[in-house]
Amino acid sequence: MSEEINSEVARNSEENRVHIKCGFVALVGRPSVGKSTLLNKMCGEKVAIVSKVPQTTRNAIRGIVNREQGQLIFVDTPGRHNSQKKFNKKLMEVSLRAVEECDIVLYVLDACRAPGDEEEETASLLVPLAEKTLAAVNKMDAPGADYKRTEEFISKNFPAFASSSAGGRILAVSANTGQGVEELLCALFDMAPEGDSLYGGEYYTDQETGFRIAEIIREQAINRLRQELPHSLYVDIADMEFKEKETKLWVRAFIVVERESQKGMVVGKGGEMIKTIRLAALKELKLIFDWKIDLDLRVKTGKDWRHNDHTLRKIIDR
Ligand SMILES: Nc1nc2c(ncn2[C@@H]2O[C@H](COP(=O)(O)OP(=O)(O)OP(=O)(O)O)[C@@H](O)[C@H]2O)c(=O)[nH]1
Ligand SMILES: [Mg+2]
Structure with missing residues (x-):
């Protein structure tokens, strides 16, 4: 019974x-x-x-x-x-x-x-x-x-x-x-199949901070640049340091273009363009992160990076 x-x-x-x-x-x-x-x-x-x-x-x-x-x-x-x-x-x-x-x-x-x-x-x-x-x-x-x-x-x-x-x-x-x-x-x-959650309930993405910052900078750049430039650039985070005392993240990033001649377009007249991209990126980042971000943004050339296996692996196979 x-x-x-x-x-x-x-x-x-x-x-x-x-x-x-x-x-x-x-x-x-x-x-x-x-x-x-x-x-x-x-x-x-x-x-x-x-x-x-x-x-x-x-x-x-x-x-x-x-x-x-x-x-x-x-x-x-x-x-x-x-x-x-x-x-x-x-x-x-x-x-x-x-x-x-x-x-x-x-x-x-x-x-x-x-x-x-x-x-x-x-x-x-x-x-x-x-x-x-x-x-x-x-x-x-x-x-x-x-x-x-x-x-x-x-x-x-x-x-x-x-x-x-x-x-x-x-x-x-x-x-x-x-x-x-x-x-x-x-x-x-x-x-969806049955199964237990893989991430804690507080997560809405698993992307690393550096990658998210690079993507936001890239977004602000491609939304302001014309012709072939949006496809010709990627963003490289060269250095990042969290300053506990000031609850501030210091970031040095490079917008990397394919040719020397493209650098000027990203910098703009009197540095206007890169300044606009930097400020717009900071505004977006403020909506995402709780801490302050100090962004040092520069431009450099990565010659023909779209044809370079090593670079493609670095930025696409993540
Ligand atoms: N009117 C309208 N525009 C939309 C909608 N969804 C996306 N868009 C616009 O379509 C454009 C492309 O949007 P994305 O979300 O970047 O498209 P995607 O499919 O991710 O593009 P790729 O990453 O290039 O493959 C942007 O200008 C969006 O604002 C929508 O529901 N309505
Ligand atoms: Mg997309």
């Missing part, structure tokens, strides 16, 4: 158990569809930098969302773009690795752009992974948004989404306004 009661108790407690989820979600899509903006919206914090310039993201950036249901670990990736250039191939390796390693693929599309060849290629890469894929049609707030066109494209490429069990795998969102983002998070938690 007592055995029966025990097994009944065990069954009830199993039924009542809250199934805690924990899953890795890779954000995949073409450049500039809004993957990083969406990541920031979902995390409620600025985790990844954003710009109008395609191929802003260069690394697998992790953002963490903690909810009652459990934990989602997002991996933002560089936009998928075809090119045989060494630099671009390296970015695509980052994206591919994230797709292979994740539990869920969040395929982000831009409602304002007609799907062309590049979108077809991105979709064909993800079709074999349809089981673990969810599509988000972003920029629904924009005047040119055409949900129907994008939805038709997804349905054509992912016939599996039409089956009832996979219903609701296409969501309309706006990373800018937050429209549909809550529904998206619920759908992702539904798909």
